[in-house]
Amino acid sequence: MTNNPNQSESVPGGNERFEEIGQGCYAYSADGFSNTGVVIGERGVLIIDGQATPEHAGRVLKKVRALTDKPVKQIVLTHFHADNTLGAPAFEPGEILASDLTRRMMDTRGPEDILLSKERSPALFSSLPAAATVSLPSMTIASSMSIDLGGIEVRLMHLGRAHTMGDVVVWVPASSVIFAGDLVQTSAIPYCGDAHLTDWPRALDRITAFRPTALVPGRGRSAKGTAAVAQAVETTRDFVTTLRDAAAACVEQSLGLKDTFDSVKDALAPQFGSKADFEMHLPFNVARAYDEALGLDQPQIWTRERCADLRDALGGVVVAHLPQETVAEPSVEEMHEAVQAQLVSDNEFAASLADDPDAQTSGDGETLDLSSEDIVDTTPDDQAPTAPENEETVAEEPEILLEGVR
Numbered sequence: 001m002t003n004n005p006n007q008s009e010s011v012p013g014g015n016e017r018f019e020e021i022g023q024g025c026y027a028y029s030a031d032g033f034s035n036t037g038v039v040i041g042e043r044g045v046l047i048i049d050g051q052a053t054p055e056h057a058g059r060v061l062k063k064v065r066a067l068t069d070k071p072v073k074q075i076v077l078t079h080f081h082a083d084n085t086l087g088a089p090a091f092e093p094g095e096i097l098a099s100d101l102t103r104r105m106m107d108t109r110g111p112e113d114i115l116l117s118k119e120r121s122p123a124l125f126s127s128l129p130a131a132a133t134v135s136l137p138s139m140t141i142a143s144s145m146s147i148d149l150g151g152i153e154v155r156l157m158h159l160g161r162a163h164t165m166g167d168v169v170v171w172v173p174a175s176s177v178i179f180a181g182d183l184v185q186t187s188a189i190p191y192c193g194d195a196h197l198t199d200w201p202r203a204l205d206r207i208t209a210f211r212p213t214a215l216v217p218g219r220g221r222s223a224k225g226t227a228a229v230a231q232a233v234e235t236t237r238d239f240v241t242t243l244r245d246a247a248a249a250c251v252e253q254s255l256g257l258k259d260t261f262d263s264v265k266d267a268l269a270p271q272f273g274s275k276a277d278f279e280m281h282l283p284f285n286v287a288r289a290y291d292e293a294l295g296l297d298q299p300q301i302w303t304r305e306r307c308a309d310l311r312d313a314l315g316g317v318v319v320a321h322l323p324q325e326t327v328a329e330p331s332v333e334e335m336h337e338a339v340q341a342q343l344v345s346d347n348e349f350a351a352s353l354a355d356d357p358d359a360q361t362s363g364d365g366e367t368l369d370l371s372s373e374d375i376v377d378t379t380p381d382d383q384a385p386t387a388p389e390n391e392e393t394v395a396e397e398p399e400i401l402l403e404g405v406r
Contacts, residue, residue, distance in 0.1 A: 041149025
């Protein structure tokens with residue numbers, strides 16, 4: 001959409017890094033690539049996010065094979081975007097896991113997201129086979145599940161709407177490592193085109209409640225140490241809230257999209273203008289913030305036609321609101337009902353945790369829906385909350401499902 005002097009994909013795949021960030025936990029990153037997490041247990045390997053193409057996934061798998069020949073038991077897709085998912089089958093996993101809401105977004109938005117991703121980032125997707133389709137999960141979860149890899153437990157949790165409606169984070173309690181996907185960024189700015197900006201800070205509060213000592217972001221180097229993790233989370237929060245509040249102020253003044261874009265860019269540039277992807281993501285970020293300020297709860301689907309409309313609008317044509325695209329998708333009311341039914345704060349898993357009066361709370365006083373095992377607890381043993389009754393462990397064989405898994 002614009003020329004991007006700080007676009008991180010100018011030389012995709014350079015500066016490869018594969019580093020251990022905790023016992024059994026590894027992070028793969030490269031310039032212009034989304035990050036991939038790796039957890040290795042006695043029984044097998046779990047992968048977090050599958051790269052943009054099978055070729056890129058193969059580069060990660062080569063690093064893994066230098067450490068172990070154990071099979072890839074599962075791959076977790078933290079959200080639906082093409083740059084995180086299209087390489088997943090190359091790992092030949094026993095299961096591909098995602099949230100229920102991510103599967104729904106793949107069904108309704110996935111094919112268009114592939115087309116647009118290839119247009120926005122041609123170098124990143126240059127090795128993608130022409131016939132590539134959406135990498136659908138073989139198993140989905142509503143809120144939370146645990147996986148026993150043998151000697152190491154991994155927990156998958158949907159902490160609420162943020163980068164997308166269906167984000168999942170992966171927490172490894174024994175190593176105090178969290179794989180945050182695109183919920184958190186370090187060297188790049190967040191992409192917010194499919195975001196829920198009002199809810200995002202609450203999800204960040206829930207990440208902080210784990211008190212991780214290492215965090216793998218969506219792109220770039222991992223944050224290692226509690227201070228670095230806190231800085232990554234707070235920098236992401238600053239970006240999201242500045243974007244949201246600046247756009248809302250423009251809407252209150254009845255400004256059009258072009259004037260809103262200019263104003264929001266001025267507000268963000270001093271702190272974030274030098275970060276990767278700033279120019280590339282900004283039009284989509286502002287468009288979503290503008291929509292949300294106008295009261296549109298569900299992000300509109302990005303199509304090539306809508307991108308063309310946005311480009312025209314930012315070229316000088318002021319539009320009050322971009323039209324809803326005619327792409328088959330459940331109504332806003334249906335999507336809202338699905339969200340309310342499946343968010344961590346509203347399902348049975350969360351209700352069992354909310355019974356504890358001493359549960360961890362966010363900065364705004366809302367109870368965080370995390371079990372006692374997820375939080376560094378300072379309460380006496382006789383006051384510690386118990387684990388939710390409906391949460392089970394996934395055994396070595398992937399066909400054994402737990403309650404809440406579709």
